[in-house]
Amino acid sequence: MAPGTMEEASLDQSATPMTLAVDNIAIEQPVARLGTRALAAFLDYFFLGLIEVGAFILSGLGFAATGAADNVGPGWGLALWIVLAFILEWGYFTISEIVGRGKTVGKAIVGLRVVGESGTAAGIRSYVLRNMIRLPDILIGAFLLALDPKARRLGDRFAGTMVVRDRESAPAATLSYLPGGWGPREVRVAETFLRRADDMEISQRLVLARRLIAIGERRDPGFFDRARQVTSDPIEILRLGLGVP
Amino acid sequence: MTYSDFVSSREGEWAQFERNLAALGDLDFDGLEQLVVDYRRILLDYTFARDRFPGTGASERLHRLSRTSTRVLLNQDSQRQRGALVRFFAHRFPTTMRRHRATIAVSGALFLIAALFGVVLALAQPGLDQMILGEATIEGLRQGRMWTESLTSTTPQAVSSSGIATNNVSVALTTWIGGALAGSLTLWILLLNGFNLGAVFAVTMQYSMGSELADFVLAHGPLELSIVVVASAAGLLLMRGLIQFSDRPRAQMMRRMGNDSLVIMGGCLPWLVPLALIETFLSPRRDVPVAVKAAVGLAVLGLFLAIAFRRVKTDD
Numbered sequence: 001m002a003p004g005t006m007e008e009a010s011l012d013q014s015a016t017p018m019t020l021a022v023d024n025i026a027i028e029q030p031v032a033r034l035g036t037r038a039l040a041a042f043l044d045y046f047f048l049g050l051i052e053v054g055a056f057i058l059s060g061l062g063f064a065a066t067g068a069a070d071n072v073g074p075g076w077g078l079a080l081w082i083v084l085a086f087i088l089e090w091g092y093f094t095i096s097e098i099v100g101r102g103k104t105v106g107k108a109i110v111g112l113r114v115v116g117e118s119g120t121a122a123g124i125r126s127y128v129l130r131n132m133i134r135l136p137d138i139l140i141g142a143f144l145l146a147l148d149p150k151a152r153r154l155g156d157r158f159a160g161t162m163v164v165r166d167r168e169s170a171p172a173a174t175l176s177y178l179p180g181g182w183g184p185r186e187v188r189v190a191e192t193f194l195r196r197a198d199d200m201e202i203s204q205r206l207v208l209a210r211r212l213i214a215i216g217e218r219r220d221p222g223f224f225d226r227a228r229q230v231t232s233d234p235i236e237i238l239r240l241g242l243g244v245p
Numbered sequence: 246m247t248y249s250d251f252v253s254s255r256e257g258e259w260a261q262f263e264r265n266l267a268a269l270g271d272l273d274f275d276g277l278e279q280l281v282v283d284y285r286r287i288l289l290d291y292t293f294a295r296d297r298f299p300g301t302g303a304s305e306r307l308h309r310l311s312r313t314s315t316r317v318l319l320n321q322d323s324q325r326q327r328g329a330l331v332r333f334f335a336h337r338f339p340t341t342m343r344r345h346r347a348t349i350a351v352s353g354a355l356f357l358i359a360a361l362f363g364v365v366l367a368l369a370q371p372g373l374d375q376m377i378l379g380e381a382t383i384e385g386l387r388q389g390r391m392w393t394e395s396l397t398s399t400t401p402q403a404v405s406s407s408g409i410a411t412n413n414v415s416v417a418l419t420t421w422i423g424g425a426l427a428g429s430l431t432l433w434i435l436l437l438n439g440f441n442l443g444a445v446f447a448v449t450m451q452y453s454m455g456s457e458l459a460d461f462v463l464a465h466g467p468l469e470l471s472i473v474v475v476a477s478a479a480g481l482l483l484m485r486g487l488i489q490f491s492d493r494p495r496a497q498m499m500r501r502m503g504n505d506s507l508v509i510m511g512g513c514l515p516w517l518v519p520l521a522l523i524e525t526f527l528s529p530r531r532d533v534p535v536a537v538k539a540a541v542g543l544a545v546l547g548l549f550l551a552i553a554f555r556r557v558k559t560d561d
Binding site for chain 1: 298306308403500
């Protein structure tokens with residue numbers, strides 16, 4: 001069965017939208033909401049403004065310095081600028097997303113990407129269509145975006161695309177060894193702690209590490225003994241004992 | 246199966262899949278085939294981890310791997326092939342135009358009705374000429390001068406042609422995407438253009454300058470007006486996608502009409518570039534006979550219609 005989408009039956013906007021991959025396997029999609037989309041758009045328009053001003057100044061200086069405009073004929077400098085401004089105005093978002101495979105400068109900074117509605121890569125047609133239908137979205141896009149579970153504006157709906165969060169995050173810690181009696185809840189707590197430990201204040205980090213060791217040895221005494229023979233640092237004991245690289 | 250058993254038994258394959266995915270461009274055919282097989286396994290591991298071990302590191306890792314690999318390995322559109330541009334103009338564009346000829350006809354009819362209304366109103370309302378063309382232009386007409394003369398006498402031809410081309414493309418694009426506002430902007434531009442055309446012709450006829458206007462527009466006017474009509478039809482397709490009753494889901498209708506309207510615009514927009522050159526370098530010339538301009542105008546229009554509405558043979 002070809003990849004498709006699964007329509008949200010619930011009105012719960014906080015539910016993560018799902019898409020169907022091959023064999024109808026549902027994948028949660030972290031769609032980008034109005035705030036991050038607006039921030040990315042602001043950055044893009046700011047960057048576009050800088051490009052237009054820079055291009056105007058550079059082209060003017062270039063033609064003045066080289067005298068090219070006089071050589072090729074009157075008005076050619078201005079003619080080229082008219083065409084360039086048109087391409088920038090209508091083509092910046094489209095060309096950026098095609099070249100960046102779904103990312104513009106603003107989207108890359110904020111950590112967003114345009115994908116197809118089923119989570120696949122969007123095609124060139126989709127990039128062109130969603131960006132051509134940008135003018136009407138200035139009027140109603142935010143409204144539609146806020147109401148849609150997949151946070152799609154009008155251009156996204158016509159093009160069959162959506163915008164997802166795509167920032168590379170630190171690899172999730174995975175435990176290879178578990179003390180007896182540990183279930184998914186304990187695993188989640190330990191993995192989350194080990195991933196965020198470096199960002200914690202040191203005393204808090206040590207307290208939590210010792211607490212986790214105590215919880216592990218409550219049902220499996222001596223589980224961390226081998227790790228204690230290697231190091232005395234509670235966090236390293238936790239890593240070694242649980243088999244986290 | 247415990248979490249640690251699951252991770253220790255499968256982690257090696259996840260790491261290998263990540264490496265292969267990162268080196269996608271370097272894989273041979275066997276490597277690609279294996280990647281596709283592993284992709285399905287990754288998806289199954291993801292569903293298992295999501296159900297049995299939700300929120301764990303393995304579940305998050307498999308979730309990210311599933312999303313990334315789906316995006317990298319699957320594309321929404323079919324892959325580009327050689328000769329795609331030729332096939333577009335030879336097959337896709339005319340097929341789409343013929344499929345939506347009723348909508349194009351409606352657009353043309355609305356344009357003509359608006360033009361007729363413009364003619365009638367210009368003849369019936371004496372003060373309308375100044376409202377449409379302005380006092381300076383009307384004064385020029387009284388003195389036997391067309392406002393089109395200043396377009397080329399004061400502006401370098403390079404600037405004129407680029408300005409005309411970009412302006413025409415902008416108007417065509419705005420007319421098209423205005424259909425996404427339930428057709429409101431599309432219809433406004435279509436009817437306004439029709440009305441202006443009719444009114445301007447009526448006004449210039451009143452000042453006995455109709456032949457001069459015809460002399461200016463004959464070379465580029467037929468095709469330019471046709472593209473305005475077709476761009477409006479593309480906008481009406483977007484409108485249909487939004488509001489037309491159908492047994493298909495609304496999302497599917499919007500995507501289908503969006504794709505069809507994009508094909509129509511993709512086939513029409515390139516014509517605006519040579520059109521701008523004609524409007525700049527041929528239309529203003531008084532030394533070129535009207536018959537030549539009319540022949541050029543009809544020739545480019547005929548060529549456009551021949552390509553746009555070509556009957557395409559389909560394989561049974």
